[in-house]
Structures are given as structure tokens and as C-alpha cells.
């Protein structure tokens with residue numbers, strides 16, 4: 296088996312006429328490695344499902360090709376691809392029992408009855424649904440149906456498992472629990488998972504690598520930490536976690552001049568000459584509040600938003616910009632709405648990001 | 653706690669009882685109409701089936717099982733021996749055979765048609781459904797004569813076949829079972845298409861995708877997923893076609909001629925030339941029972957359906 300499980304090469308998908316149709320995917324290339332938990336992350340309508348459906352075989356690319364384990368499968372029908380899908384709607388067969396649903400793929404592959412029985416029992420145990428084998432889908436809760444859908448897709452031991460927002464219909468608690476279980480199953484089975492979500496937190500907790508998508512393009516591919524700590528552009532910085540954006544001017548190789556003229560260290564791509572107008576991103580938790588005199592910037596507290604462990608202080612910098620700083624509820628002493636405060640940045644907090652159109 | 657839930661149940665029971673009373677009242681007019689309009693005549697027919705035929709028409713009020721006996725057996729006029737009524741059995745068998753064939757043909761034609769319509773977009777769907785229902789606007793007799801015109805020896809079908817060189821002599825289609833079958837299939841096709849359409853339209857096509865995803869090819873997806881899920885529609889359509897086919901009167905009369913009778917024609921004959929009202933009555937009741945048996949089968953088949961989500 297090669298290192299690359301699935302390779303999408305220059306995929307463009309246009310719905311409708313090739314000229315002037317809807318460009319759902321625009322020259323997307325990505326290599327998904329064998330045995331990794333890979334996540335496609337992006338806002339609604341960015342083309343995640345379209346890309347997934349092309350790997351499954353339900354959609355044919357307008358341009359480009361899909362390679363699976365070194366074989367070009369671009370035009371193969373879905374039933375000839377060793378790829379299974381967990382559908383967002385589960386799509387369990389209503390007229391079959393849980394066991395029959397799970398065994399369906401193996402049966403279609405012409406496996407022996409005894410072999411199917413053993414495999415079904417094994418997968419049902421993996422998703423902890425052994426007790427429900429003889430039930431019909433309508434007799435299951437949403438979470439249980441979700442597990443059956445997962446078991447059904449895992450049973451034929453596909454080389455790649457596609458999951459299209461499989462957790463979005465579950466409530467928060469069940470969702471968290473399923474996230475952990477999904478990760479466990481991926482490790483236990485060693486199957487390559489391609490997971491689609493628009494929930495950045497979900498993507499960060501589960502994935503080995505993430506591709507951040509927007510408007511039919513992949514903006515950045517990387518490990519969760521990499522994407523969170525070093526977003527390639529403004530869209531990624533904004534979509535993953537929360538970010539503040541400040542206008543600045545390049546001062547030197549690793550320093551910028553902020554709006555009030557104060558200079559601060561900032562990470563930036565090579566080749567930016569001094570004087571270039573740029574945008575710097577900074578995470579709320581990387582901002583410290585301090586007495587006004589000690590801050591590199593200062594401003595007025597416009598809003599204090601309390602949410603349990605932490606608080607968000609919205610600080611009006613006076614020049615039209617507002618910063619959100621995360622303050623632990625313990626250290627809020629002295630902060631009050633309308634008061635003045637100083638701001639400092641943690642080391643490595645500032646990062647020049649490319650503006651996205 | 654138990655008291656509270658006990659009184660709660662009573663309240664629920666009260667509400668349910670009120671609801672049932674109200675529904676009863678509302679359905680009273682319909683029930684009355686059914687009682688008078690359906691049960692009344694039926695009762696008369698049932699009573700007549702146990703009477704003796706009048707000399708020219710009508711009945712003589714003398715109780716007998718003769719009419720029921722005559723359905724299956726006949727008494728030889730010369731030596732009084734009792735034998736099976738072959739002619740009757742032939743008619744029954746033809747009726748059942750033609751009705752089953754009609755059901756099968758309409759199913760085979762209706763399934764792809766319904767599938768085609770159900771997979772069109774909204775506006776096109778309405779158009780095709782409209783086309784399907786157009787025949788209902790025209791009198792059955794007129795449509796049947798149109799078929800007769802097409803099937804006769806100098807009709808469009810034979811002419812076309814001759815012109816194409818497929819045959820040299822016109823085929824005798826008219827006044828055969830084939831003609832009846834063609835006519836009935838044409839007449840009852842919409843009754844098959846509509847319930848099938850309703851079932852396929854409700855089908856979740858994501859299930860079809862799931863089937864393909866799990867290595868089922870087109871045939872397997874159809875047999876293992878689509879067919880079982882639309883089964884209620886297939887059964888409903890089959891009943892809707894089989895039941896009126898069995899009692900068909902106009903079509904076999906016009907296209908089958910006098911010889912290729914079906915039960916409906918045979919019953920009519922008893923009330924007319926045959927001058928045997930009791931036999932006609934017993935045959936009608938028998939037909940009713942066959943139809944009821946078919947419906948019962950349907951109910952059994954659909955209630956054995958597994959619970960759906």
C-alpha cells in the first residue's frame with residue numbers, strides 16, 4: 296500500500312454549463328495519507344460534500360482526477376470503489392434489521408453467510424450495538440442510528456471511510472462522546488478516515504490533518520496545531536478559533552508598527568519589505584490586560600462578556616479598531632465597562648496574515 | 653403520584669371517548685348512504701341467489717340452493733347425471749387468468765413509467781401525471797371502441813405490420829383473449845401508475861446511493877432496496893387493477909366478442925337472455941368474495957410490513 300490513500304488532482308467541479316455554471320470546486324489538489332484522520336473543514340457551501348461525493352463516486356469531476364491507492368478511479372461507479380460512506384442522514388435501509396443493514400455491503404460482495412455473521416457481530420461490538428442487532432432503524436434513537444450507519448460503512452473494511460458531517464444531528468453531549476469513539480475506531484481499524492465538518496472545534500480535536508476550505512478552494516492543509524498557530528491567511532485565522540485583526544506596517548524582518556506607532560515583534564512570511572501595509576492577527580487568549588501605563592496599546596473597555604471560566608473584554612482602541620481579549624474570571628480585578636486599560640501581547644502572539652479576497 | 657396519573661388517564665380516556673363520539677356523528681350521513689346504497693342491493697342479491705328463477709325473468713319465492721349448485725355443476729338434460737359445469741369453469745379460469753395477466757402487464761409497464769415520472773422535476777412531473785389522467789376524462793366505451801378500431805383486421809396495427817413486411821395476412825387479434833388483454837391493460841394502466849408513482853415519489857434516493865456505496869450494482873439496488881420499499885405501492889396498484897379486471901364487463905364484451913366471456917359478461921347474461929336471475933345473483937356474490945379475499949390478502953401483506961421510520 297502506498298503512503299497516499301487518496302489523491303485528488305486538480306479537481307474542478309462545475310454544476311450546470313461548463314461556461315458560467317456554478318463552480319463548486321476550483322482546482323483542488325490534496326493528498327490524503329494512508330491511515331490518517333483527515334478532515335475537510337469549511338463553511339456551508341464551500342464544496343466539502345462535493346469533494347467527498349467525488350471520492351465516493353456519486354459525482355464525476357468536470358476536470359481533474361481521483362487516485363485511490365495508486366489507481367485512477369475518476370470514472371469508476373461507486374459500487375466498484377473500496378470506499379464507504381457514512382451519510383449525514385444515515386440513510387439506513389428501513390426494511391432491514393440492524394444486522395442486515397450492517398451485513399449488506401459484505402453480502403453484495405458475495406461473502407459467505409457465516410463470514411458475514413461473524414463480521415457483523417464484530418463491527419456491532421466495535422460500535423457497542425450488539426444488543427440491537429434484530430431491531431429496525433425506526434426503533435433506534437438518533438445516536439444509535441448513527442452508530443449503525445458507522446458500523447454498516449465499516450463492515451466491508453473499506454480502504455477509505457468517508458464521513459459527511461456524521462455528528463451534526465446529535466446533541467452536544469452525545470456529539471462529544473461520539474467524537475472520542477470515532478477517533479478510537481479509526482485507531483482500532485486503521486482505516487483512512489476522511490471527515491467533513493463545519494465545526495472547527497470538532498476538526499481540531501479529532502484530526503491528524505485538516506484542509507480548510509472556502510468557496511471551492513483549499514486554503515491551507517496542516518496539522519491542527521499548525522493551522523491554529525500559524526494560519527496562512529485571514530480566512531483561516533478567522534475561521535479556526537477566534538482572531539483579532541489589526542492594521543500594521545512592516546518595520547523589519549520580524550517586527551511591525553501598530554496603529555498607534557508602537558512597534559511589536561510579529562511572525563511574517565519572507566519577502567515583505569519595510570513599509571508594506573499588512574494585517575496582523577492575534578488570538579484573544581494571547582492578549583493580556585494590564586495597567587494603562589504598562590501596555591503597548593491602550594483602550595476603553597466597551598463590553599465585558601462573561602461565560603463561565605473566562606470573560607471576553609471588548610476593548611475599543613480609539614482608532615476605530617476593537618480587540619477582544621480573553622481574561623480568566625479570577626483575574627478580572629479592576630476591569631469594568633467604560634474603564635481604561637492597557638494591552639500587552641504574549642510572545643509570538645502577532646502574526647502577519649495574507650488578506651483573503 | 654399514582655392517584656394523579658390515574659386521574660390523568662381518565663381525562664385522556666374521556667377526551668378519546670368524546671373524540672370517537674364526535675367522529676361517529678360526523679360520519680353518520682356517509683354511513684347511512686353506504687348502508688342504504690350498498691348493503692340494501694347487496695342483501696337483495698344475496699336473497700335472490702337462494703331463490704328459483706322465474707319462467708321469463710325475475711324470481712319465484714321458493715328457497716333453494718340450486719343457483720349456488722349451478723355455479724360448479726350441471727345436470728344433464730337427458731339422463732339427469734350430474735357433471736362439472738365445464739363452460740362455467742372455463743369462464744372463471746379465463747377471468748382469473750386475464751385479470752392476473754392484466755395486473756402483471758400493467759405492473760411491468762407501470763413501474764418504469766412511474767419511476768420516470770417520479771424522477772422528473774416538479775413542473776415536468778405535473779405534466780406527465782396530467783397525461784396519465786387524460787384517459788379518465790373520456791368515456792370507457794369510446795376508448796374501448798378506439799382500441800377495437802386499431803385492432804381489427806384492416807386496423808392500424810395490422811396495416812402497419814403488413815406495410816413493414818412483418819406479416820402478409822392480417823392477424824386475427826380482435827375477438828380473442830389477446831384483444832381483451834390489450835384493452836384491459838390499456839384501460840387499467842393509470843390505476844397501476846398512480847399508486848406506484850406515489851410510492852416511488854416518497855422513496856428516499858439517498859438510500860439508493862447508500863446501496864451503490866455498499867457495492868450493490870443497479871439490479872441489486874433495484875431488487876434489494878427499491879422493490880421492498882415501494883412494495884406497498886405495488887400491492888395497492890395490483891389490487892386496483894386486479895379487482896376491476898376481474899369484474900370487467902365493457903372491454904371483454906366489445907373486444908372479446910360474444911365468445912370470450914368473462915365473469916362480468918356471464919353474470920349479465922343470466923339477467924338477460926339466460927333468464928336465470930338466481931344464478932346471476934350467486935355469481936355476483938361469488939365475485940364479491942373473490943375480491944374480498946384479494947383485499948384481505950392485501951391487508952395481510954401490508955400489515956406484515958416491518959415498522960418504517
Ligand SMILES: Nc1ncnc2c1ncn2[C@@H]1O[C@H](COP(=O)(O)OP(=O)(O)OP(=O)(O)O)[C@@H](O)[C@H]1O
Nearest residue numbers: 310311317319338339340341342343344345346493
Ligand atoms: N447537484 C448540484 N447541482 C447544483 N449545484 C450543486 C449541486 N450540489 C452542490 N451544489 C452547489 O455546490 C456548492 C458546494 O456544495 P456542497 O454541498 O459541496 O457544500 P458543503 O461544503 O458540503 O456545504 P454544507 O456544509 O452546507 O453541507 C454549493 O453552492 C451548492 O449549492
Ligand SMILES: [Mg+2]
Nearest residue numbers: 343344345459
Ligand atoms: Mg455538505
